[in-house]
Amino acid sequence: MKPVxxxxxxxxxxxxGTGLTPFIIRRLLTAVVLILGITxxxxxxxxxxxxxxxxxxxxQSAYSDPDIVAAFKAEYGLDQPVHIQYITxxxxxxxxxxxxxxxxxxxxxxxxxxxxxxxxxxxLVAVFVALVLGVILGTISAMTRDRLPDQIIRVFxxxxxxxxxxxxxxxxxxxxxxxxxxxxxxxxxEPGAEPPPQVTGMYTVDALLDGDFAxxxxxxxxxxxxxxxxxxxxxxxxxRFTRASVLEILGNDYVRTARSKGLPERVVIRRxxxxxxxxxxxxxxxxxxxxxxxxxxxxxxxxxxxxLGQYAYKSAVGLDLPGIMGxxxxxxxxxxxxxxxxxxxxxxxxxxxxxxK
Amino acid sequence: xxxxxxxxxxxKALETPTEKKxxxxxxxxxxxxxxxxxxxxxxxxxxxxxxxxxxxxxDPYSQEFDKFIPPSAEHWMGTDELNRDILSRVIYGARISLxxxxxxxxxxxxxxxxxxxxxxxxxxxxxxxxxxxxxxFFAFPGIILAMAVAAALGPEIRNAVIAITIxxxxxxxxxxxxxxxxxxxxxxxxxSSLLGSSSIRTLFVDLRPNISGPVFVLMAxxxxxxxxxxxxxxFLGLGATPPSAEWGAMVSMGAVNxxxxxxxxxxxxxxxxxxxxxxxxGDTLRDALDPRTAKALRD
Amino acid sequence: xxxxxxxDLTVTLATSTGDADAVRNLSFSLDGGEILGIxxxxxxxxxxxxxxxxGLLPYKGKASGSINFDGKEVLGSSKKKYQHMRGxxxxxxxxxPMTSLHPMLTVQTQLTEHMRYHDKMSKSAARESAxxxxxxxxxxxxxxxxxxxxxxxxxGMRQRIAIAMALACEPKLLIADEPTTALDVTVQxxxxxxxxxxxxxxxxxxxxxxHDLGVLSxxxxxxxxxxxxxxxxxxPARELLSNPRHPYSQGLIAALPGASREGKFLTSxxxxxxxxxxxxxxxxxxxxxxxAEDRCSVPPIDATVVSKGHRIYCPxxxxxxxRVEQS
Numbered sequence: 001m002k003p004v005x006x007x008x009x010x011x012x013x014x015x016x017g018t019g020l021t022p023f024i025i026r027r028l029l030t031a032v033v034l035i036l037g038i039t040x041x042x043x044x045x046x047x048x049x050x051x052x053x054x055x056x057x058x059x060q061s062a063y064s065d066p067d068i069v070a071a072f073k074a075e076y077g078l079d080q081p082v083h084i085q086y087i088t089x090x091x092x093x094x095x096x097x098x099x100x101x102x103x104x105x106x107x108x109x110x111x112x113x114x115x116x117x118x119x120x121x122x123x124l125v126a127v128f129v130a131l132v133l134g135v136i137l138g139t140i141s142a143m144t145r146d147r148l149p150d151q152i153i154r155v156f157x158x159x160x161x162x163x164x165x166x167x168x169x170x171x172x173x174x175x176x177x178x179x180x181x182x183x184x185x186x187x188x189x190e191p192g193a194e195p196p197p198q199v200t201g202m203y204t205v206d207a208l209l210d211g212d213f214a215x216x217x218x219x220x221x222x223x224x225x226x227x228x229x230x231x232x233x234x235x236x237x238x239x240r241f242t243r244a245s246v247l248e249i250l251g252n253d254y255v256r257t258a259r260s261k262g263l264p265e266r267v268v269i270r271r272x273x274x275x276x277x278x279x280x281x282x283x284x285x286x287x288x289x290x291x292x293x294x295x296x297x298x299x300x301x302x303x304x305x306x307x308l309g310q311y312a313y314k315s316a317v318g319l320d321l322p323g324i325m326g327x328x329x330x331x332x333x334x335x336x337x338x339x340x341x342x343x344x345x346x347x348x349x350x351x352x353x354x355x356x357k
Numbered sequence: 358x359x360x361x362x363x364x365x366x367x368x369k370a371l372e373t374p375t376e377k378k379x380x381x382x383x384x385x386x387x388x389x390x391x392x393x394x395x396x397x398x399x400x401x402x403x404x405x406x407x408x409x410x411x412x413x414x415x416d417p418y419s420q421e422f423d424k425f426i427p428p429s430a431e432h433w434m435g436t437d438e439l440n441r442d443i444l445s446r447v448i449y450g451a452r453i454s455l456x457x458x459x460x461x462x463x464x465x466x467x468x469x470x471x472x473x474x475x476x477x478x479x480x481x482x483x484x485x486x487x488x489x490x491x492x493x494f495f496a497f498p499g500i501i502l503a504m505a506v507a508a509a510l511g512p513e514i515r516n517a518v519i520a521i522t523i524x525x526x527x528x529x530x531x532x533x534x535x536x537x538x539x540x541x542x543x544x545x546x547x548x549s550s551l552l553g554s555s556s557i558r559t560l561f562v563d564l565r566p567n568i569s570g571p572v573f574v575l576m577a578x579x580x581x582x583x584x585x586x587x588x589x590x591x592f593l594g595l596g597a598t599p600p601s602a603e604w605g606a607m608v609s610m611g612a613v614n615x616x617x618x619x620x621x622x623x624x625x626x627x628x629x630x631x632x633x634x635x636x637x638x639g640d641t642l643r644d645a646l647d648p649r650t651a652k653a654l655r656d
Numbered sequence: 657x658x659x660x661x662x663x664d665l666t667v668t669l670a671t672s673t674g675d676a677d678a679v680r681n682l683s684f685s686l687d688g689g690e691i692l693g694i695x696x697x698x699x700x701x702x703x704x705x706x707x708x709x710x711g712l713l714p715y716k717g718k719a720s721g722s723i724n725f726d727g728k729e730v731l732g733s734s735k736k737k738y739q740h741m742r743g744x745x746x747x748x749x750x751x752x753p754m755t756s757l758h759p760m761l762t763v764q765t766q767l768t769e770h771m772r773y774h775d776k777m778s779k780s781a782a783r784e785s786a787x788x789x790x791x792x793x794x795x796x797x798x799x800x801x802x803x804x805x806x807x808x809x810x811x812g813m814r815q816r817i818a819i820a821m822a823l824a825c826e827p828k829l830l831i832a833d834e835p836t837t838a839l840d841v842t843v844q845x846x847x848x849x850x851x852x853x854x855x856x857x858x859x860x861x862x863x864x865x866x867h868d869l870g871v872l873s874x875x876x877x878x879x880x881x882x883x884x885x886x887x888x889x890x891x892p893a894r895e896l897l898s899n900p901r902h903p904y905s906q907g908l909i910a911a912l913p914g915a916s917r918e919g920k921f922l923t924s925x926x927x928x929x930x931x932x933x934x935x936x937x938x939x940x941x942x943x944x945x946x947x948a949e950d951r952c953s954v955p956p957i958d959a960t961v962v963s964k965g966h967r968i969y970c971p972x973x974x975x976x977x978x979r980v981e982q983s
Binding site: 034038040041042051056155158163165168170174178290293301312316317324327328 | 501505507511585589595611624636
């Protein structure tokens with residue numbers, strides 16, 4: 001990279017220094033570029049393929065009326081040349097304006113505020129469950145390497161990542177709702193129930209903030225099944241990764257040192273093995289979390305969960321570019337920030353990385 | 358496409374040059390029980406796909422039965438909403454899901470290899486640009502872009518394949534680039550360029566075996582992912598459409614009639630077994646290639 | 657009094673080509689307060705011998721024979737028994753201090769955790785004794801060293817910390833596996849001096865493993881030389897170094913730079929040590945040995961006692977006449 005001469009020494013170290021702040025600043029700048037790149041990819045890919053958003057969003061009769069079509073195009077800027085459309089979009093984006101959705105006719109930001117928390121809620125629960133169980137199972141698997149428990153856990157975790165998530169959702173719904181009657185049904189709350197006043201958009205959290213424990217427990221009962229279904233895939237991934245990380249760390253000299261000191265195996269595992277492994281595992285959990293947000297597309301439809309996935313589906317079918325880009329950006333942002341967060345954690349926790357750039 | 362953690366680990370493992378190749382390592386793969394199970398399942402599915410007209414008890418599109426007959430002696434998997442025999446449809450489904458998944462992986466491999474090859478071979482600015490683009494695709498939630506493209510192209514399995522290819526190639530690009538960069542610095546490439554062989558020759562003749570192995574393993578691992586994505590798009594109605602006997606589309610009929618459990622259950626099991634089989638094979642192959650695991654076993 | 661008595665120890669490891677014996681029918685003993693040096697090239701089974709005493713053989717490794725420590729049979733003990741013994745009765749320091757200390761735990765944690773476990777010490781008591789230990793191994797400013805992470809120390813300092821860790825629970829036996837190999841030559845002498853001093857102060861037995869006979873000459877009471885998993889020669893240090901009788905030991909010592917042979921070229925042994933799993937039969941050294949006869953490849957090779965406590969495993973015993981003539 002060429003040095004930029006206009007920078008004063010202070011700002012220069014802010015960008016090129018080795019400390020934590022310059023590191024975060026550099027990464028944030030990269031993140032902005034990456035997100036702009038994503039809008040560009042989404043824009044160009046959807047422009048390259050045929051498909052008429054006007055036809056997708058207007059009814060048959062309205063579409064045959066040239067005046068209505070022209071008005072629709074003008075309203076959403078579709079009458080402009082493509083590059084102008086993109087520049088306008090990015091210009092708005094930089095001011096925090098995500099545009100108006102073609103399918104919902106509402107500002108995309110508003111839509112996202114409504115739908116994103118619903119998905120975030122199940123994804124958070126899913127990743128938490130998967131992380132706890134996955135670390136336990138993966139550690140057991142590594143410690144009993146090649147013996148029966150390991151074999152069983154490996155087959156189970158491979159099965160977890162091989163299950164079509166939409167089918168898992170359907171099967172789980174059939175068993176737990178239809179046969180056993182344990183699950184309450186589809187949606188986020190009982191039909192007609194009043195959602196808690198929106199703070200975070202996650203019903204459980206909002207209901208608790210509101211002191212409404214009945215609604216909170218109801219929200220939990222509704223979100224449990226979709227969250228667990230979503231957790232299956234992540235569980236497989238985290239279990240497998242934990243096993244590999246623990247095996248790798250078990251081979252380190254310092255673990256042999258710990259054992260040579262006569263520490264009980266559980267102390268060796270908890271203090272000397274899991275502590276370093278956890279960093280890597282959290283990284284994976286972060287990435288898994290972002291892919292759960294996208295993966296929920298396939299299950300929200302089974303559970304009638306009004307989240308990001310359903311919104312993404314509607315935007316895609318409606319060739320609603322602002323909607324698609326909004327969803328893509330929010331997921332990509334989570335993905336990028338998860339990675340950033342983990343890298344920062346690494347630098348804070350691992351003293352050896354502090355010294356190196 | 359958001360890189361699944363699995364894929365990440367694989368990439369890392371595949372990019373690392375294998376310490377010792379040959380000598381027993383590839384042979385012993387076929388002695389692994391998981392790989393044998395995987396190969397057997399794939400074998401069964403290939404057989405079923407090829408000989409579908411003979412294996413299937415009925416015509417998969419014929420609507421001559423009653424609707425929603427539960428599994429019985431005549432209809433092992435029951436019948437669906439449109440009075441069709443589900444077993445026959447699952448059998449014919451193998452003719453759609455398997456070849457299209459493999460096609461998808463092959464297309465992605467070709468694109469990824471070209472991009473990664475150009476990037477790794479030319480290096481410098483070309484490399485930097487191509488890799489930034491690849492990074493963007495990695496950060497992109499793949500299924501959402503795939504959904505948009507599939508919706509724009511119109512619901513058809515061919516279009517779903519194109520849509521997924523657009524988001525799936527970067528994995529291969531990154532792998533191939535990493536392999537080339539690794540090999541470039543290795544002694545034997547230096548040696549062969551000292552011996553005066555041209556760089557193009559080096560790339561295509563000398564490096565090919567070092568690249569094709571890991572790429573093949575990645576392909577084996579990615580067939581499962583491809584099948585899941587493809588059936589996922591069909592499930593959403595953005596891939597294969599009725600009356601096509603595609604497994605994902607069949608599961609979506611089960612979603613509409615979820616109280617008739619057999620409608621969605623069996624096609625889903627078909628997807629699961631096929632994906633699982635490919636993962637068994639891919640996993641075994643990866644462990645055979647992964648030098649760290651191999652080293653851990655030797656220590 | 658005999659502290660450690662190893663007899664007929666065989667260690668089998670799983671390799672990619674099948675099981676292979678890394679240590680074969682090894683016997684030796686070590687008295688209280690004694691320093692034993694085990695020497696040999698890498699791959700000769702020295703480290704596996706040490707790890708089998710600790711019960712820390714690598715994955716799928718098996719040991720057979722007998723290891724008697726302090727009057728009790730150790731080999732095949734339960735996990736619990738090994739745990740109580742490790743760190744408390746026998747402790748070990750490893751070759752590379754850059755990797756043998758945990759990078760993410762503070763020196764204090766690593767130095768006190770086993771004291772607190774074995775001796776049920778309180779945190780403050782363990783800290784007190786950790787400070788004393790750091791002082792013993794000559795770490796400057798022990799108090800701030802306790803708060804630091806290993807990465808803040810040089811290799812030599814880290815090895816001193818590792819020694820302090822090994823001494824924490826006052827073991828009877830310290831096994832040092834190539835303790836100076838990864839260090840600079842100038843630092844090596846300091847570590848060796850420290851080990852010697854600790855032995856004198858604490859009447860500790862030390863088993864030191866090395867490929868460098870030079871390390872042993874200044875430090876040890878007894879030496880055992882291994883080749884391809886078997887003993888080739890053992891005896892009192894001074895006697896063995898001045899009068900080696902096995903052709904392999906002769907070769908090793910001739911390869912040693914020393915003042916006594918000033919003006920002569922250093923010699924080397926032709927050929928390469930055999931790989932694990934491909935050890936030649938009989939005396940494993942015979943393919944590289946200038947004195948080899950047909951019988952050298954025929955097992956078993958029996959011990960020949962040269963003098964009190966000094967024996968060799970060589971059917972030819974080519975230097976026997978020198979000895980007779982001399983004495």
